[in-house]
Amino acid sequence: MTALTHLTSMSTTTPPNESDPVDRPPERTVTAGTLRIELWYLGREPEPWPDRGARHRYSYRVTDTATRSRDEGDERTREEVSVAVGSDLRSGVGAPVDPDETMCSLVAFLSAAGEAYAWTMRNPSTPSENLGLFPDWLNEAAYMNLSELAVLEASLNPDLGPDDDELEAAFLAAAETPGSPASWPPATWYDIVFLQDDEGHQIVDLIDTQGVEAATERLAAYDYGTETRDTALFHGHYYDEPPGSVDGHSIEDGDYVLTWNAGLGHVNLLRRFDPTDEPPAFWPDRTARLAPHTPTGLPEEPPNRHPSATRRSHSPGL
Structure with a gap:
């Protein structure tokens, strides 16, 4: 090795x-x-x-x-x-x-x-x-x-995971084991968009000059409804509390919450889950039918190898 x-x-x-x-x-x-x-x-x-x-x-x-x-x-x-x-x-x-x-x-x-x-x-x-x-x-x-x-x-490295026979047996066993239905909604907030660098600082400047409502309205253009919500669900970008840094800011505006760090130029718009909405078709299968080889949690401390889900700027829910 x-x-x-x-x-x-x-x-x-x-x-x-x-x-x-x-x-x-x-x-x-x-x-x-x-x-x-x-x-x-x-x-x-x-x-x-x-x-x-x-x-x-x-x-x-x-x-x-x-x-x-x-x-x-x-x-x-x-x-x-x-x-x-x-x-x-x-x-x-x-x-x-x-x-x-x-x-x-x-x-x-x-x-x-x-x-x-x-x-x-x-x-x-x-x-x-x-x-x-x-x-x-x-x-x-x-x-x-x-x-x-x-x-x-x-x-x-084809030996990274279990072989096909082992995976098939694991998924068959998981399918035969009744599991509790996935809770819905899984959290309070989900991601709409995350901006950084020059684009993030532009939104920070907009907050300073025109207020949070104007910034929220600008970023809400990245909200494509069910498509954005399902993308956030699939990638695990949903939270009980809006993520942010110690010296950041967070303000709710209707169904949205806007968090930002003026010094870093990080801006994050999240939306509140509507419990009356239907969950996506993949949602119960992805949460209640995990095979034994599928990790079910991530460490809270900074990772050495496999941190939490990543994101890219601009993409809805990413």
């Missing part, structure tokens, strides 16, 4: 061929969305105690192929692609040379960084320690490519 001891990553905006960890083609190259991930084997690294064996060291390069923009005075210019390189990816002591398994581990760490970014956006007072794995821009890029990273990780 490969293990990551530490990463000394370097963030650049130079073309990839100017940041090569080594001057030869990589052993492995994979892509996940806009991320291109390359891996090199660097050699054997002796341990201080020879009887314990040795570790194998690898170098990597992660390139975000999505072009980004930055402000320079009154002009907005395009950046080059962003690149992170590192040479501190090591196998476990005594493990064989295995670029495939090492690549799988690297992809898992990128997923952890993206999940940590999502957690910290919603819980700025308790940031996840996994934000230190990579440069800030790569944490955000990993977050934007979380779904693609998950698919890639599963394709690299």
Whole structure:
């Protein structure tokens, strides 16, 4: 099993061929969305105690192929692609040379960084320690490519979950076991939209100049009714209390509640569940018929690997 001891990553905006960890083609190259991930084997690294064996060291390069923009005075210019390189990816002591398994581990760490970014956006007072794995821009890029990273990780490691026979038996057993019906509604509030950065600060400015009612009316344009509610339900974006930071604000306006943090530029509009509405068709199946292998809860503390559901700006309920 490969293990990551530490990463000394370097963030650049130079073309990839100017940041090569080594001057030869990589052993492995994979892509996940806009991320291109390359891996090199660097050699054997002796341990201080020879009887314990040795570790194998690898170098990597992660390139975000999505072009980004930055402000320079009154002009907005395009950046080059962003690149992170590192040479501190090591196998476990005594493990064989295995670029495939090492690549799988690297992809898992990128997923952890993206999940940590999502957690910290919603819980700025308790940031996840996994934000230190990579440069800030790569944490955000990993977050934007979380779904693609998950698919890639599963394709690299087919042994991640139980085999098909085990899953089939588990679901059959679950179907034969009567379960309590899912409560409806499951919480008080569900997500409509979450904004951050420039767009979030624009709403904060609108609150300051025209008030909460104007901001709520603007953000309510993201509310597509049942479609938005069902999306929030499917992704687990529903809450008994509106989420927010210690120094944030929260004001109810009719069926909506608006939370915001002026300093961070985070703005979140949520809507109250209507108990008279019919639940979606998937709702009882997804909650009352969980197979034994399906996790039923998430830790309250900042995650080290699998935090709570992630979100993306703009998308209804995401």
